[in-house]
Amino acid sequence: MPNMVVCCKQVIDPEAPPASFKIDPATNKVVPPPGVPPVISPFDEQAVEAALRIKDKHGGKITVISLGNNLLRDVVKKPLSMGADELILLEDPAFEDSDSWSTAYALAMAIKKIGQYDLIFCGRQAADWDAGQVGCGIAEILGIPCVTIAKSVEFMDGKAKVERVIPDGYQVIEVALPAVITVSNELGEARYATLKGIMAAAKKQPIVWKPADIGVSPSEVGTAGRRTKLVKLFQPVKEGKCEFVEADSPAEAGAKLALRLREAKLI
Template identity: 70%
Template sequence: MDMIVCVKQVIDPEAPPASFKIDAASNKAVMAGVPPVIDPYGEFATEAALKIKDAKGGKLTALCLGNALLREVVKKPLSMGADDLILLEDPAFVDGDAWSTAFALAAAVKKIGKFDILFCGREASDTNAGEVGPALAEILGLPCVTLVKKIEILDGKAKVERMTADGYEVIEVTLPCLLTVSNEIGEPRYPTIKGIMAAKRKEPVVWKPADIAVEAGKIGVAGQRAKMTKLFQPVKEGKCEILTGDTPEEAAVKLALRLREAKLI
């Protein structure tokens, strides 16, 4: 099985909310003092691909788009067990919408050539958009299953389970295909010492827009169809009414009474 997984470097979604700030000048979010990470859903997608590699063998290439990417961050899929890492790294690639980002990724996928499954996360933890995967499927003309939690490889097909609100669907999809992976796939594996050492020695391949033959007007900011006009933090009233008592039990009784009074229970 030849597989490709798209991953993204993001600000750490597990960081304390207090470190989250919006830089008004750039209209961008920052996690002050917290280093970036590989997006959790990209890790779930990597895990999904590695499970197949464990069972069936094959090759996994990780693909990451951005600029000034931190090597120790973007090498995470390598340390987990991916074979190669390709970076689309250039100022022209960044700040795109789902469409212009997928446009560049699709060109890179075409350049990589043969593959059986292209993986993406269900969504990224920063934009929470969930659109790059479906966009790649449209550009590349691939069948696509989203919200995948289990994958079984059959002859020329994959049998996958897709999350729904009250359970899951079992879907058979022809290969090659695109799958977006949900967290129910299972916890991403920890990199082994061997994996970390191998990742250290491996240098990523870096592709510029010219390497994948994309027009400047179709990638990054220039290629956007959806434009973010405003990014803001919702105003919190921050007026929590704390119920107190001489004992925790007394406070609990007061809380119950207050909730009743407010018609919440």
């Protein structure tokens, strides 16, 4: 039965209305939109789903790891309510403002401490920084293979068969285990938490690990462990000068739009 690890990131809800998106120029950080709670990054939820589908078929254990500081228990416990078995939080002020490098390093060290793993799942990229590096980074640090942008993962003894999305179709890739798999939205929607799952998750306490617990110094993680420097974060200016075509009825507006596009030599 496979031992699986899923890395899940708590992010600002990417579905929050674009108008609520604000940046604090003094700190170069996004101001969380008021009244919109954070979520597990959607691709990471689908990574949990990928692991659950394997557990449905083959059994096994799913350990979820989240990294950050002041993580909201209601948010990070969601994978448990979906059916994951255990939650480990890498939670410490030292883990704040990580980049891909320091995130992958801390996660890889935590996975080393877990010790037994056949499959490690990550989302293809996080909904905040959209970098898509962490899965590959974990694989490189652990010295194991990685298959990115998966839409289907099949577990077999000692290996996995993965369908990797490419622009005009997909590739079937066979990978030796242990391996890291990054999951894309083509996998399909993640399941909802069941009532039973929510009750079970409420009773489970996450395990909290500090840098020392995974054998790293605070200078190797978070801001201190970055390899990229954020110089500036800003919102691009949108001009927004849409010419609205109006008429007495929607159908007339449609016909008028065609005429207007003809005038503009677009059709």
